[in-house]
Amino acid sequence: MTATPNSRLPLRCWAEIDLAALERNLRLIRASLPPHIRYVAVVKADAYGHGLHQTVARLMHSGADLFAVATLSEATAVRELGPGWPVLLLSPLLPEEDRYLAEYDLAATVSTAEEVARFDAVGRAAGRPIAVHLKIDTGMGRLGVWHEHAPELYQKIADARHLRLAGVFTHFASPDDDPAFTEEQRRRFLAALARCDGINLREIFVHADNSSGLETMPGASPFNAVRVGLLQFGILPHPNSLLASVHTEPVFSFRTRVGITKTLPRGTTISYGRTHTLTRESTVAILCAGYGDGIPRAASNRAQVLIAGRRCPVLGRVTMDQTIVDVTGVPGVQCGDEVVLVGRQAGAEISLTEFSHWADTIPWETLCSVTKRVPRIYRTALGV
Ligand SMILES: Cc1ncc(COP(=O)(O)O)c(C=O)c1O
Structure with a gap:
């Protein structure tokens, strides 16, 4: 077990990150997919709170093909860990961030003609093409060119001398609870691609499926990559997921310790x-x-x-530093005893x-809400 540098003091509240489980998860997910499907590891938001550096280093070792992040600082951190890996920025860039695409050899998401012109200018100035993934909005209403206009934007990318199309993708709005709409999004995506003259889908990443999407991913199709976040951390996107x-x-567990115990009268x-x-x-x-x-x-x-493996209810309001x-x-029960907030103890388990x-929220948000003062303790050894 290794700890982050600031966690040499006794632990009061900590997250344990089992990197060996992460590696096993990636291998299991890959094994459940056809062999030609490439693996885009989504590691934004500090790798869903698991720690970007440690997570990415382990995923590089375990066979990820591409890393997807949200921000430039996340992208540069991944680049510094592995010069050879493609890194895709999923979020839009601010104009003053553009030049770092060339400096750090990053791929950008393209949704607009304005972005095509900006990134082409970066490639021209750098003297080498900038990799881009064309994003197609098939019903999420967030990033991407609206699917009906995708062929025009594709043509602009194809005509840009300093851009290299490295991928095309879309994002599902309700893959966990609306299979009909997910299917419609797939149909719109494939229809848009069919109208992109000259596009060679075999040479580029064609991706749509996040963790939930994997449940309905078609067998034979042009999709040749998946974009997985939550599932690689061992969390099912919804309780009845076929991905079980x-x-x-x-990979993640969340623990604290007992501060004091006392007996209080009725009332x-x-x-x-x-x-x-x-x-x-x-x-x-x-606690x-x-x-x-x-703790929300x-x-x-x-x-x-x-x-001690027994479920104990929270009484009253959670406060900033203590929970009763x-x-x-x-x-x-005594001072110092270990308490599991999320994870396993003596045969019992509380899942994320x-x-x-x-807390009326979703696992993604819970993971992003574990604060900076919580040290992440890394378990690294393989084994069961
Ligand atoms: C564009 C995009 N792709 C893929 C993912 C990964 O999704 P999941 O964590 O459900 O696998 C996300 C997560 O938010 C995303 O925003």
């Missing part, structure tokens, strides 16, 4: 706003973590934690999906 059959395992009200009243004499444990660490306040009075749980039924549900 891939058997990925969670005591707990925490700010007095939203919980003890209905009996109770033993409570005050060393709160919303300042990433919305989980007040709803979440549970594991102590009922340990009346768990004998012998369950934790997110208590």
